[in-house]
Amino acid sequence: MEASPLRCTTPIELRPAQLSRLLGYELPYHRRKELFGMDEPEDGGSRSRKQYYSPAQVAMYRETHEPGFSLADNPQSVPPVVVTRMTKGGTGKTSFTANGSTILASMGYRVLVIDADSQGSISELFNVDTENESLLTAMDLFLNGEPLEKVVIQPFADTSLDLVPGDQFIARYDSTVMSERGREKLIQKWFQENQRQLAAKYDIVMVDTNPASTILNYSLMMAADLIITPVFLDGISLKAIKCIINELEEIKTEYGVSVPLHFVSNGLHNGWPHTKMNDEQLRLRFKDQVFNKKIPHYVGFSKQHLPGEAALPLFLRDTASSAAWSLVEVAKELAKLLHLRGSSNLL
Ligand SMILES: Nc1ncnc2c1ncn2[C@@H]1O[C@H](COP(=O)(O)OP(=O)(O)OP(=O)(O)O)[C@@H](O)[C@H]1O
Ligand SMILES: [Mg+2]
Secondary structure, three states, X not given: OOOXXXXXXXXXXXXXXXXXXXXXXXXXXXXHHHHHOOOOOOOOOOOOOOOOEOHHHHHHHHHHHOOOOOOOOOOOOOOOEEEEOOOOOOOOHHHHHHHHHHHHHHXXXXXXXXXXXXXXXXXXXXXXXXXXXXOOOHHHHHOOOOOHHHHOEOOEEOOOEEEEOOOHXXXXXXXXXXXXXXXXXXXXXXXXXXXXXXXXXXXXXXXEOOOOOOHHHHHHXXXXXXXXXXXXXXXXXHHHHHHHHHHHHHHHHHHOOOOOEEEEEEEEOOOOHHHHHHHHHHHHHHHHHEOOOOEEOOHHHHHOOOOOOOOOOHHHHOOXXXXXXXHHHHHHHHHHHOOOOOHHHOO
């Protein structure tokens, strides 16, 4: 099967005010003009034509402006693997991974997203139609020996975000590896074998998963440097946490691998006191394992897919919403937690 290596149809366009908010510091007009060579009106451009910046320009700006943000190759610096995992469906895994990765890429980071969900939800959210297009997928990467550079596609123009698409065939992963010895370690091994290439190309790898307890998800957790669990602030999601804790304890007992776990509090609603109470319980129990910023309940999440329109992560569809900005804050916390280059500059 021939892969289409590039796509780049959708541009990410960031306004100067968005940029400042993303980075947490003001980008003065004269610096932007000097670096990007753009003729932007000094008053912010409300009356005149709009000016936008691409994530590639943000990366260029940060490289020139921030001492800690060199994009120079560092083969030693293996990117952290972040797996979004929850043993319950519909808690915001895909929304978090799609928005978090787009936001980090908009901050100038080089992000690899792997869609390991047989529903292919994140591929869809990035407008990649794995059903009707002939694409190589996560299954080809992990099991069929296809090289990474042949599998990745770029959903956005001028943005260092690569996607390994996912589709229904990943559901065959378990039956394919079932009789292999050390099957739970196969994905960990893939990451180890591809370390140099990953280190040269990416700052972070983010993996979206489905909620099933499968060999695939178990193996992805074993390969992770961090697991992120979005918890919807209803009682049921809170209870489901015990399943993921059990899985992690099993991994520790059987393989001696201890994988850190962080929670994202999702769906806070001021009019629904139970969401606040559930958030408090989560924090009481897991303390600094919970990201500080809470994601509000917001109808805009369901508008990431609109009939007859291209899908878009909330951060790009509805940038001014408080939900989008809360995701930006969580992404900054994540960048700092993982010590991504220049993350201490992010305010
Ligand atoms: N904070 C939120 N407020 C309102 N709706 C939300 C919020 N977060 C997610 N949703 C909605 O909840 C549904 C499930 O979200 P999402 O697909 O991100 O979850 P998931 O954990 O990936 O699901 P699955 O287990 O099926 O993969 C979607 O319709 C999404 O729009
Ligand atoms: Mg999902």
